[in-house]
Amino acid sequence: MSAQRFDQLADQRPGQPAQHGSGPEPALTGPTVEVLQAMIRNACVNDGTPISGQEVRNVDVIDDLLGDLHRQHYEPLPGRRSVLTTVEGSDPHAPTVLLLGHLDVVPVSADEWREDPFGGELIDGEVWGRGAVDMLNLTSSMAVAVRHLADRPTPPRSTVKFLGVADEEAGGTWGARWITDNAWDDVACDYVLTESGGIPSPGPAGPRIVMATAEKGIAWRRLTIRGTPSHGSMPWGSDNAVVTAAEIVRRLTAFEPTAQVHEHWRAWVEGLPVAAEMHEMLLDPGRLRDAFAGMDTTVARYCHAVTHTTFSPNVIHGGTKANTVPDKVELDVDIRTLPGITDDDVDAMLSEALGELADRVELSLIVEGRPATSSPLDTPMFDLLRRRAAAVHPGTEVVPWMTVGGTDASFFRMRGVPAYGAGMFSSAMTLPLFASRFHGHDERIDPASLGLSAQLWVDVVDGLPG
Template sequence: MAGDDRTAEATELLQALIRNACVNDGSADSGHESKSVDLLAHYLDGAGLDVERYEPTPGRASLVARIEGSDRSAPTLMLMGHTDVVPVTPENWLHDPFGGELIDGEVWGRGAVDMLNLTATMAVATKQFGAEGFRPRGTLIYLAVADEEAAGTHGAEWLVEHQWDEMACDYVLTESGGMPVRTPDGIKRPIIVGEKGLFWFTLHVKGTPGHGSQPLRTDNALVKAAEIVNRLAAFRPPAHIHEIWRRFVEGMNFPLELSGPLLDPDRLYEFAEGLPMLGLARQAHACTHTTFAPTMATGGLKHNVIPDRVSIAVDGRTLPGQDRDDAMAMLDEILGPGSGGADLRDDVEVEVVVEDPASASPIDTPLWDALQRATEAVVPGSVNVPFMTVGGTDSRFFRRRGIPSYGYGLFSDRIGFDEFADMFHGDNERVDVESLRLTTELWDVVVRDLVG
């Protein structure tokens, strides 16, 4: 198939995946990824691929397509894309978030960069391999997986636990990296080799009920919750310079006035606060700090009742090497007298909701080398640098089994690094067709290189 035809197919498939609106709000009966598995099964049909479908929870299917290799000693590569997306606030969008419209060379919609673009292009490349009768030495697996945007309970976690024979591989490629970063030293593209851990918890703040007409000296759970929210926002744990962050900054060949503070744990926070490049500032902070973001608050009974209970949801993200004890010690500091304020520890009950430690793959692997060669072949002159994502991805389930798992794709220079970062789970998510062309080409080259 010619490159133009592949790009057209990838574009149409992406539009259809966006229109399926597999919105995962974290509840078991959301997602409905089976719709997109039906779509992909139909798309891949007739290409001579071995296709399986797994549906551990009704409506939450995942699809596996494989091309078995001829040489058992040759490596197995998995291309893994998720089919679910996060919810939207439609009124903030310029176009229908589930319209999948193609406007001025860009496909608009939730999932356009996270990560239906990759899920679609991986499917197109896999179908082409099947259709052309590709008989590789190693094995190629395509996995379209459900429930990445929550905890993977109905997707990758379940598959790795219950269908390991089908999942076993030597390398995984998934989201998200490869956007061009322009530097005086040329174009650099991040490969995601590690990710922060999840430590999501809810703080149940206790108070004493009373009449809202007489607030003096009452024990108001909402007032205490407000204080806690402010402490969470102001919390400043020490910076840690992990090897991935160090090699990223070094690989970027930033000027010394940038690389100096970005690698100095004593200066990094203030530097990021003042850095005009907002995307880089947020990344620099998140890649080197444990973070606690208050994201939801619920509570109160009635307009005229002093509330006795308010709950605060907190999205905590830990660094590689940190465990529950480290996170709890920081929380103790926030709630306790160490904060400089009142000791609120007895007023709060901590409920840990999701706990998933950080994960990191080695940087120097045959997969790294193959990606650099493929990058050079498709977009000559750009150099890859390792990077740590601050979001959680399904890579972690594979990294824990010792399998190097990287996030990568190829993007044109139409959408910059900062804009790309803002679109993840943000408004006006979109991807240009040229990026779909480059990424489809990338999978073609890297598969032939690594397993062909």
């Protein structure tokens, strides 16, 4: 279906965005549901260990779907397979679009779920299971869109590449990072579309559709804290590494680097339907904290994260035996950086936070870090995403947002390729609902959102000016 016809369809149903649940092209909805169900059932759970994930099983699902289309596999470790396929466009001047979906999912606490997290069943009008919103929903819709484009009598205008990757949930070491480092020519493109967008965010003046244009950087650090071993029966005056680590954790938690009002935060706040006084507070680094006080906790937590480099001490190991004063503690700190913050800045902040205890700590990297990244808002692609969102959800506006978690978009942005978190969700999915299901219990999605996302990818590769 052409972009133009999609507009017309949308126009025929003014004021009824929820009605798009059955359209606009149901032909794409059914296959996307089936591919999603198969991928959920494969349970490609990535727990961070190199042997987990085993995404080869989800690549098999995609291989079955894509059948005769030429595909390239990448498998830097056994079972950690990724897949690339390309459908050539008709217009050599049109930009090449890469649809980027990850194949792995995060672990579950199965006891907390109402339904089987790996059942992939359609229950009460929703597909249930781990990955239903992060992001097997989009990955399946991308694969189905590419199949559809290849089967159509007319080729898409833009060349489209679909890359299904392993290991996104553990930083992309065996997926997007490996492929962009080792096979860049294969995945070179003009735009990348991936997760974290197209979600209706309710507001007093009507919903806004968020699309991710930036994300925070990752600078995880392991802090090794030393003490002196001695007998636990005589603790007075001992040099106990656990005691030192406890004080370090306290200082890290109390540490507040200066708030930054950067352009992505400004763009987000400008579209916020709040009173002028609140606007001013949100754009004033000195008064941000006061603004958070009156907000819903989840919203305030996001607003804080997007305006601060954050430090979260999340894993601690220390001591060996109840009767021995420990001589070593390892503390893993999840550090997320704002645009412009370098590794040296991070180490300087740690030093400031720890004060004289900084001398007691050895710093090392947990994973290779990456800086915060962003993409311009004035591109033909972002324009097109705005128009598509307005066509599906009449009367809404697209707002750019910075994601505070990491995605594979960063590997492309670091090489100068604009990458956006996109997708298209029905009115049944709102940002708070999406956020509660993302890595949460009872993750699930309505089929309408699957069809709308598949249709978006088709519209985008047909709709970009050459």
